[in-house]
Amino acid sequence: MMNSQPPVEEMVRSLYQAPQAEQQFLDSLGRRLDKRAVQLATTRRRPGRRWWIYAGSVALLVALGWLAWQPVARAIGPLFGYDFIEGVGLVPTEGVRTLAAPVAQIQGTEILMVTQLVTSAEGTRLWYRLEGADRPLNELALDPAWLETPDQQKFEPTNDAFSARVDRDSGAIIVMQTFPPLPPEATQVSFYAAPDWHIRLELRSATEAAQNLMVLYPDACQTDHAVRLCVTTVALADEGIYLVVQSESTDPNAFRFELIGDWNMERITLVDDLGHQRTPTYLPNLLELGEMAVEEPAASEPPDGRVLIQEALTFEPVPKDATILTLHIPAFSGRKGERMITQKTLTIDLGEAPQVGDTFEIDLRMTIRGIEVVFDQAEIIDDPNGVMVLLTSRPLDEIKRCEVRVVDVSLPDSSAPGNTSRTTMTGGCSVTGEMQIGFDIEHDDGSLQGGTHTFTVRLEAVDVVTVGPFEITWAVPSAEQ
Amino acid sequence: MSDSSADDYALVAAAQTDPRRFRTLYERYANSMYRYIFVHVQDRPTAEDLTSQVFLQALEHLPDYRPTGSFSAWLFTIARNSLRSYFRKPHPALSLDEEMDVVSANGELLDFIEQREQIVHLISLLELLEEDKRELLRLRYASGLTYREIGEVVGRAEGAVKMAIHRVLDDLQEKMGVME
Numbered sequence: 284m285m286n287s288q289p290p291v292e293e294m295v296r297s298l299y300q301a302p303q304a305e306q307q308f309l310d311s312l313g314r315r316l317d318k319r320a321v322q323l324a325t326t327r328r329r330p331g332r333r334w335w336i337y338a339g340s341v342a343l344l345v346a347l348g349w350l351a352w353q354p355v356a357r358a359i360g361p362l363f364g365y366d367f368i369e370g371v372g373l374v375p376t377e378g379v380r381t382l383a384a385p386v387a388q389i390q391g392t393e394i395l396m397v398t399q400l401v402t403s404a405e406g407t408r409l410w411y412r413l414e415g416a417d418r419p420l421n422e423l424a425l426d427p428a429w430l431e432t433p434d435q436q437k438f439e440p441t442n443d444a445f446s447a448r449v450d451r452d453s454g455a456i457i458v459m460q461t462f463p464p465l466p467p468e469a470t471q472v473s474f475y476a477a478p479d480w481h482i483r484l485e486l487r488s489a490t491e492a493a494q495n496l497m498v499l500y501p502d503a504c505q506t507d508h509a510v511r512l513c514v515t516t517v518a519l520a521d522e523g524i525y526l527v528v529q530s531e532s533t534d535p536n537a538f539r540f541e542l543i544g545d546w547n548m549e550r551i552t553l554v555d556d557l558g559h560q561r562t563p564t565y566l567p568n569l570l571e572l573g574e575m576a577v578e579e580p581a582a583s584e585p586p587d588g589r590v591l592i593q594e595a596l597t598f599e600p601v602p603k604d605a606t607i608l609t610l611h612i613p614a615f616s617g618r619k620g621e622r623m624i625t626q627k628t629l630t631i632d633l634g635e636a637p638q639v640g641d642t643f644e645i646d647l648r649m650t651i652r653g654i655e656v657v658f659d660q661a662e663i664i665d666d667p668n669g670v671m672v673l674l675t676s677r678p679l680d681e682i683k684r685c686e687v688r689v690v691d692v693s694l695p696d697s698s699a700p701g702n703t704s705r706t707t708m709t710g711g712c713s714v715t716g717e718m719q720i721g722f723d724i725e726h727d728d729g730s731l732q733g734g735t736h737t738f739t740v741r742l743e744a745v746d747v748v749t750v751g752p753f754e755i756t757w758a759v760p761s762a763e764q
Numbered sequence: 765m766s767d768s769s770a771d772d773y774a775l776v777a778a779a780q781t782d783p784r785r786f787r788t789l790y791e792r793y794a795n796s797m798y799r800y801i802f803v804h805v806q807d808r809p810t811a812e813d814l815t816s817q818v819f820l821q822a823l824e825h826l827p828d829y830r831p832t833g834s835f836s837a838w839l840f841t842i843a844r845n846s847l848r849s850y851f852r853k854p855h856p857a858l859s860l861d862e863e864m865d866v867v868s869a870n871g872e873l874l875d876f877i878e879q880r881e882q883i884v885h886l887i888s889l890l891e892l893l894e895e896d897k898r899e900l901l902r903l904r905y906a907s908g909l910t911y912r913e914i915g916e917v918v919g920r921a922e923g924a925v926k927m928a929i930h931r932v933l934d935d936l937q938e939k940m941g942v943m944e
Contacts, residue, residue, distance in 0.1 A: 291886070291933055291936045291937040291940055292933050294882070294883065294886055295886070295890075295901055295905055295933065295936070296905045298883070298886065298887070298890070298905075299803055299901060299902060299905040299906040300905075300906075301798075301799035301800075301802040301803045301906050302799070302802065303795055303798075303799070304794060304795055304798035304799070304811075304812070304815070305808075308798075308812050308815075309794050309795075309798075312790075312794070312812075312815065312816050312819060313787060313790060313791070313794075315816065315820070316786060316787060316790055316819055316820065316823055317784065317787060319783075319820060319823055319824075320783035320784045320785075320786050320787070320823060321783075321784060323783040323823070323824075459809065591919070593845075593848075595849070
């Protein structure tokens with residue numbers, strides 16, 4: 284075996300060399316912590332979270348028959364503290380106002396949605412997403428934008444912080460911008476942005492926002508083979524329901540059972556006792572809101588040999604007169620530590636002058652653990668990362684997709700010395716049902732590397748174990764009782 | 765127990781009694797926490813937001829902390845939970861070479877690595893690693909945690925962590941060697 288000490292260790296160390304935090308940020312956070320610490324020191328401490336979870340669960344069950352929705356919410360809400368703002372995270376909430384509800388506006392092909400606003404004595408932060416915009420990010424960042432109260436006080440951006448990014452799934456531009464503090468009594472403010480966006484926003488106190496939430500800790504579990512699946516936390520809010528599902532595998536070979544993934548998510552349903560059925564829906568604000576109810580951090584790690592995974596799911600709201608909820612998971616898969624690897628070498632001649640759109644017939648057949656993976660086509664594509672040759676396999680069925688993935692592609696005999704060959708890979712449980720492998724053929728000057736390319740593809744097969752079905756049921760207080 | 769851990773326990777005990785003494789713990793871990801989070805998210809404002817969340821949660825939950833493991837492991841467990849929540853939502857998937865592009869922008873890396881091919885190859889090898897192995901490398905090399913602390917964070921024995929990291933490095937070394 285080769286020595287693992289420098290240079291590889293030093294290279295890895297250098298690669299993971301992140302910048303130091305800025306002193307201004309550290310000082311500012313230090314002051315926030317000091318301020319919060321003073322509040323904590325001068326107010327009665329909450330009981331320990333674990334104690335509260337168990338006592339709270341018992342109290343909720345007792346209260347089930349006679350407490351209605353809103354009283355429960357009001358009774359429970361304050362126990363969480365008012366420190367978590369939907370969509371934002373932990374902030375001190377005294378004197379804090381937030382957006383009452385997201386507001387969207389459409390102009391032509393563009394949709395601008397203000398998703399959150401938080402204002403306090405320290406300043407204002409505004410989050411919005413813009414869909415359908417045909418403008419680059421940097422141009423958007425320079426757009427004039429401001430907030431204006433009904434009495435025409437104008438608040439220009441402070442630019443203490445600004446972030447903008449593109450959501451690759453939706454293509455939406457997501458922006459966070461800072462402004463000065465708004466008047467503490469403000470209940471309305473308008474957001475103006477170029478070219479002619481004008482969106483009126485309703486504000487409410489953070490305390491009010493925290494009260495539309497009811498949280499249960501049902502700890503309802505079911506075990507199948509070596510996997511114990513539990514619904515540990517349920518947060519019911521006006522906009523939906525948030526669940527924390529915990530999978531624990533007791534197999535000493537460390538199975539990893541994860542619900543979240545294209546293959547598993549399609550199979551999950553939440554059914555109420557009125558017969559309504561729903562599949563998971565992505566509700567970002569609810570995910571944020573639900574975080575406050577999750578028991579974290581894990582106070583104790585599971586003993587060696589067990590794998591504990593907590594995942595959150597969100598669903599559309601349940602009717603207020605529902606009293607029983609059942610989470611159905613027909614099956615889900617986990618991976619075991621063992622694996623097999625097979626590899627093959629392939630040569631492709633791209634010709635003298637390769638062009639984007641050129642296709643090539645190839646015949647790369649690899650069999651691993653009885654599963655045949657056939658790559659029969661290669662195409663030169665213009666990928667955001669550069670021009671590359673993309674190999675696409677024939678579709679695999681979903682089980683096989685989960686069992687086999689590409690682990691490595693290398694070009695040891697690249698005909699272009701100094702060419703920076705990069706690889707990308709997809710595999711695992713992809714929704715397309717295909718495996719794809721790509722490698723760069725673009726030089727730094729934009730020209731394409733033709734000729735013969737020889738490379739090695741390695742496939743990995745992992746043991747996939749399926750467990751289920753699971754049907755986990757728990758009670759919720761009904762507003763109609 | 766290392767001196768540092770023993771020292772932490774004393775500081776934690778003091779902060780559990782009086783939250784105003786949490787500042788010392790914050791100052792001790794702020795930078796390594798920020799760097800660990802930054803390596804994951806590669807965006808300064810996001811790293812700052814998440815770092816803030818982690819320390820505010822830690823302050824809030826400090827009474828729940830029990831000294832069965834080190835404070836740093838507990839703190840990084842909070843960070844991992846926060847990152848897990850962050851990545852559960854649809855953010856642009858960060859490929860490791862993007863990660864490294866940002867990191868290398870500080871110039872230090874390019875000073876160190878003269879042969880670009882080598883680093884590109886290493887990046888592609890790291891990208892192919894399983895996430896749990898990359899996480900071990902981040903905890904070790906971005907955050908500077910000890911093997912024992914990493915073991916407490918990921919729920920594995922110190923020896924197993926040490927072995928796993930060495931195996932990853934050996935494997936990388938071997939594959940890099942093939943290239944040379």
